[in-house]
Amino acid sequence: MSAAGTRPSSSATNTVTLANPSSGQSQSLVLRLNRRKKKVTWKEGTVDNEFMQKKSSKKCCIFHKDKPFDEDTSDDEDHDHDHDHHHHHDDHHSKDAGETSSLLHLLEPGFKEMVVPRDLPELIRRWMDREAMESELSKILIFGGTGYIGKYLVKVSVLLGHKTFVYARPTPNTPQTSPSPSYNSTRNSTPWGELEEHEKMVSVLRQVDVVISALAFPQVLDQLKIIDSIKVAGNIKRFLPSEFGCEEDRVSPLPPFEALLETKRKIRRAIEATEIPYTFVSANGYGAYFVNLLLRPHDQQQDHIVVYGNGQAKAVLNYEEDIATYTIKVANDPRTYNKVVIYRPETNIISQLELISLWEQKTGRSFKRVHTPEEELVKLSETLPHPENIPVSILHSLFVKGDFMSFELGEEDIEASKLYPDSKFTTIHQLLDIFLIDPPEPATAAFA
Numbered sequence: 001m002s003a004a005g006t007r008p009s010s011s012a013t014n015t016v017t018l019a020n021p022s023s024g025q026s027q028s029l030v031l032r033l034n035r036r037k038k039k040v041t042w043k044e045g046t047v048d049n050e051f052m053q054k055k056s057s058k059k060c061c062i063f064h065k066d067k068p069f070d071e072d073t074s075d076d077e078d079h080d081h082d083h084d085h086h087h088h089h090d091d092h093h094s095k096d097a098g099e100t101s102s103l104l105h106l107l108e109p110g111f112k113e114m115v116v117p118r119d120l121p122e123l124i125r126r127w128m129d130r131e132a133m134e135s136e137l138s139k140i141l142i143f144g145g146t147g148y149i150g151k152y153l154v155k156v157s158v159l160l161g162h163k164t165f166v167y168a169r170p171t172p173n174t175p176q177t178s179p180s181p182s183y184n185s186t187r188n189s190t191p192w193g194e195l196e197e198h199e200k201m202v203s204v205l206r207q208v209d210v211v212i213s214a215l216a217f218p219q220v221l222d223q224l225k226i227i228d229s230i231k232v233a234g235n236i237k238r239f240l241p242s243e244f245g246c247e248e249d250r251v252s253p254l255p256p257f258e259a260l261l262e263t264k265r266k267i268r269r270a271i272e273a274t275e276i277p278y279t280f281v282s283a284n285g286y287g288a289y290f291v292n293l294l295l296r297p298h299d300q301q302q303d304h305i306v307v308y309g310n311g312q313a314k315a316v317l318n319y320e321e322d323i324a325t326y327t328i329k330v331a332n333d334p335r336t337y338n339k340v341v342i343y344r345p346e347t348n349i350i351s352q353l354e355l356i357s358l359w360e361q362k363t364g365r366s367f368k369r370v371h372t373p374e375e376e377l378v379k380l381s382e383t384l385p386h387p388e389n390i391p392v393s394i395l396h397s398l399f400v401k402g403d404f405m406s407f408e409l410g411e412e413d414i415e416a417s418k419l420y421p422d423s424k425f426t427t428i429h430q431l432l433d434i435f436l437i438d439p440p441e442p443a444t445a446a447f448a
């Protein structure tokens with residue numbers, strides 16, 4: 001390839017010349033950058049990017065119209081938005097030298113001339129894509145990121161490319177100087193903090209865009225402190241409080257569970273009153289958590305399975321990894337702004353009796369069904385001391401009354417699997433397969 005073959009004339013700016021100085025044998029390009037262009041800046045009045053209060057930095061908005069490559073473009077900065085939007089967005093991924101040059105202005109100062117590998121444009125593109133992705137993606141702070149569902153949230157948030165921070169309380173062994181878990185970032189660390197440390201919380205909140213709380217039930221009301229801090233910080237684009245269960249505004253279970261839901265409702269009302277942008281997540285049943293609780297797959301000796309009530313009420317069980325994935329998605333989705341999202345995929349609606357039959361098919365074993373009548377659960381919910389009365393009233397609500405499925409979804413409701421038709425929840429079948437291969441460990445939720 002000759003020097004002329006490097007398409008300088010299609011360069012979008014005169015500040016870069018791409019030329020291959022040698023014959024087709026060479027695997028190098030000479031790249032001369034005569035001046036460093038400014039970074040993208042935002043004019044007053046630039047429109048929000050889809051309610052997220054973010055300014056788009058998509059390349060489509062920094063496209064430079066074709067010019068002779070030696071023409072000064074210094075005045076063009078102000079005309080970036082005058083471009084013809086008819087160029088196809090697939091252009092973002094084309095190998096056009098002009099576009100590559102539009103990326104080069106972000107290289108470090110001092111980068112003047114060097115011999116570079118032929119695939120540099122591609123490398124730059126990838127580097128820029130990653131940088132662009134990081135700057136486009138929200139920064140997420142997770143409270144309760146060391147807990148049961150919190151760990152899944154942190155993992156997925158990192159995997160999806162978000163800079164992810166965990167506000168974690170120090171343990172007795174935590175040195176004051178060590179950073180708390182901060183993921184996907186070598187440039188940031190988050191101090192350990194207690195929920196009472198308002199100033200610290202505000203300063204951490206100011207570094208992020210989205211806040212997800214996965215605090216345990218006993219800390220639900222402590223989220224009022226998070227709300228106060230979010231109010232003061234003033235920059236949070238979305239807050240997802242610790243809910244992750246049934247749609248608390250549409251069910252009325254036995255009193256011990258009702259009292260628990262009432263504290264979660266208090267948080268909903270406080271968020272609405274302070275006008276913090278929110279998404280409320282009704283994730284329904286944690287799949288692995290309840291498979292462990294109902295089927296006891298770790299107990300190889302058992303010959304029976306307890307069935308609560310008649311075992312026919314339908315429940316919804318979603319694998320925790322999916323709950324985390326959809327939660328990170330909805331936390332960043334303009335369609336879920338100030339909305340409740342319900343995770344009710346059709347493949348995950350199942351009764352206890354169906355679940356047991358499916359497990360028998362998969363394991364080749366058979367289990368005696370031992371029923372605990374509804375009246376017994378109601379009685380236990382009235383007689384057991386707090387907090388032991390809570391789990392029985394939850395079992396009654398979810399598996400006897402069928403509260404996950406006790407209301408129809410209307411036109412206005414947002415159901416997660418419909419929101420992202422291209423993604424698929426792990427089905428109950430698949431979840432039981434996971435239990436056959438590598439059973440997730442049983443867990444117990446904290447109620448006090």
Ligand SMILES: NC(=O)c1ccc[n+]([C@@H]2O[C@H](COP(=O)([O-])OP(=O)(O)OC[C@H]3O[C@@H](n4cnc5c(N)ncnc54)[C@H](OP(=O)(O)O)[C@@H]3O)[C@@H](O)[C@H]2O)c1
Pocket residue numbers: 143144145146147148149150168169195214215216217219242243244245246283284285286287289444445446
């Ligand atoms: N839908 C369902 O099937 C289902 C099942 C269970 C729970 N849930 C709901 O899921 C949400 C999260 O529950 P979870 O079981 O995942 O919680 P968890 O495992 O008990 O995790 C609790 C988190 O809260 C933190 N925490 C505990 N006490 C704290 C304190 N005093 N100050 C600050 N942080 C504290 C823990 O930090 P440390 O690591 O420092 O202790 C941990 O990160 C809750 O809203 C719960 O009601 C739903």
